[in-house]
Amino acid sequence: MEPRPVGAVVRYIKTLLDTDDLLSDLWVEGEVSNYVRSSAGHLYFTLKDADGQLRCVMWHGRADRLDRLPQDGDQILAHGYVSLYEVNGAVQFYVDTIRPTGLGLLQQQFEALKARLDAEGLFDSSRKRPLPAFPRRIGVVTSPTGAAIRDILHVLGRRYPLAEVILAPTPVQGDGAAPQIAAAIAALDGYVGVDVILVARGGGSLEDLWPFNEERVARAIFACGSPVVSGVGHETDFTIADYVADLRAPTPSAAAEQAVPDAADLVTRVAQCRGRLDRALTGCVMQAREQTRQRHYRLARHSPTRLIAQRRQEVDERAQAAARSLRRDLALRRERLDGLHGRLLALSPLATLGRGYAVVHHQIDGRLVTSVGQVRAGDGIAVRVADGVFGAEVMERQTSDDVGA
Numbered sequence: 001m002e003p004r005p006v007g008a009v010v011r012y013i014k015t016l017l018d019t020d021d022l023l024s025d026l027w028v029e030g031e032v033s034n035y036v037r038s039s040a041g042h043l044y045f046t047l048k049d050a051d052g053q054l055r056c057v058m059w060h061g062r063a064d065r066l067d068r069l070p071q072d073g074d075q076i077l078a079h080g081y082v083s084l085y086e087v088n089g090a091v092q093f094y095v096d097t098i099r100p101t102g103l104g105l106l107q108q109q110f111e112a113l114k115a116r117l118d119a120e121g122l123f124d125s126s127r128k129r130p131l132p133a134f135p136r137r138i139g140v141v142t143s144p145t146g147a148a149i150r151d152i153l154h155v156l157g158r159r160y161p162l163a164e165v166i167l168a169p170t171p172v173q174g175d176g177a178a179p180q181i182a183a184a185i186a187a188l189d190g191y192v193g194v195d196v197i198l199v200a201r202g203g204g205s206l207e208d209l210w211p212f213n214e215e216r217v218a219r220a221i222f223a224c225g226s227p228v229v230s231g232v233g234h235e236t237d238f239t240i241a242d243y244v245a246d247l248r249a250p251t252p253s254a255a256a257e258q259a260v261p262d263a264a265d266l267v268t269r270v271a272q273c274r275g276r277l278d279r280a281l282t283g284c285v286m287q288a289r290e291q292t293r294q295r296h297y298r299l300a301r302h303s304p305t306r307l308i309a310q311r312r313q314e315v316d317e318r319a320q321a322a323a324r325s326l327r328r329d330l331a332l333r334r335e336r337l338d339g340l341h342g343r344l345l346a347l348s349p350l351a352t353l354g355r356g357y358a359v360v361h362h363q364i365d366g367r368l369v370t371s372v373g374q375v376r377a378g379d380g381i382a383v384r385v386a387d388g389v390f391g392a393e394v395m396e397r398q399t400s401d402d403v404g405a
Helices: 006-018 105-120 147-159 177-189 206-213 215-223 240-244 252-259 263-301 304-347 349-354 400-404
Strands: 026-037 043-048 053-058 074-085 090-103 137-142 164-169 196-201 228-232 359-362 380-385 388-393
Touching: 006 074, 026 053, 026 090, 026 105, 053 074, 105 206, 105 215, 105 240, 137 147, 137 177, 147 164, 147 196, 147 252, 164 177, 177 196, 177 206, 177 215, 196 206, 196 252, 206 215, 206 228, 206 240, 215 240, 228 240, 228 252
Parallel strands: 053 090, 137 164, 137 196, 196 228
Antiparallel strands: 026 043, 026 074, 043 053, 074 090, 359 380, 380 388
16 A cells, blocks of 8 residues: 555545534533633633543634633533644534533532632631741742743842742642642741742643642641742632632742842832931931030039139129229328328428428437527537438527527
């Protein structure tokens, strides 16, 4: 048999599918998974059950007529036809009608576990702890090769490079991932100095995120002594881990952002605090200076130096007053003395002497000679006249009677 080109085989298979009566008008019931709506409005999802999966496409013209778009976990009844997409050789179910029939099996398990754990108090907001304001050591539970760890390290390095990051590597999807995630959480919780733990992985289908919906992971988070931030999937994804964690973040990057402060904001806050501190200190210094000035004035008013100065001024004033009084008294006394001096001069023998009279004393004993009988011829006498004294000798003596005769 001759070999066939791939394109020929693909077209042959497509012809078989397109001409099959069963596959050309078909109702299929299953659970929606991996749901995506493109920018053009087309719907891409997977219908699955316990035995298999079927890729589905619904064009935007049909999708726009739906009252409610399907979501991951929905159990639906879909109508359409099966054909082959020649570009990648994938068999696809081209859906033209969707009817909801209820929740899928995984979604039912999710809701049942959620209700049971909620009743036990694992979701109680009163037990949720605040995150540390300035964590020094951050534990991360995620895959070491996924995009989540790169995003987390990038955010932490940009926002808060002071923190040390401890990675507990673990698979984050597939069979057996849940016990390893729980073990990684417990290992980080036992690591000395871990201030907060991030449990994270990127987006995916409900099946991809299912390990974070398992009870053992929920109970590991609940038993953790350190605060836990859950950043699993995208913004619209919710897992049991999100409800148990102390804080739910919409993405791994957001989990890193919420776990640490922004260093730039801290620098701004420190600058603001420093400004307020400077203003407060300046105010305190000014207030203390004013208080010191007022106390200085009060102290100066009661200072001994001031009292001494006042007393010294009083002494100076009294001394000046006493000097003025003494000068007045001396002036009065001088005037009185001058008057007495004038009167004395008027009565003084010297004045008489000035009129030509003289006073005679004995030279030997200085006795005043007032009578001729007090001297004899040959006695030495001193004669005082108006302008001085001269000596003389008594030659002879005469009485007033002798002079008159």
